[in-house]
Amino acid sequence: MEGSVTWIVVPNDDALRHDILARFHEDPLAGHPGSTRLVKLVWRSFWWPHLVMDAENFVRTCSLCQHNKALSSKGRGLLQPLPVPDAPWESVSMDFVVALPETEGGYDSVLVMVDRLTKMVHLAPCTSSCTAEQTARLFFR
Helix, strand or coil: CCCCCCCEECCCCHHHHHHHHHHHHCCCCCCCCCHHHHHHHHHCCEECCCHHHHHHHHHHCCHHHHHCCCCCCCCCCCCCCCCCCCCCCCCEEEEEECCCCCCCCCCCEEEEEEECCCCCEEEEEECCCCCHHHHHHHHHC
């Protein structure tokens, strides 16, 4: 028959199948192909059930491929820094530190306010159920 393909049917031996995939995948001329190319390379000579699934798993677990994989996500873009404030306390960052041991006054959190220009820090004791209005009062106090 002209154009027919002769395959070597690989027995159900995981070590042998892994060895065949490794030889084709790690061949310097192949250059660590992805699963689609790896299947095409192996199918030239060998066949076994679930070859595609085995090749996908092999490539997914290849540490060299994972370390050198090309990024498929869009670039991050240029950084857009915040403008430098002109005066102290013109721009303030605020954060809560929560789940602290409760004090005798009933506080279990701290409101941390940092001036972006001078890096001066003010701490205000509060509770983890602090509302926006209570936060505003703490800020202006």
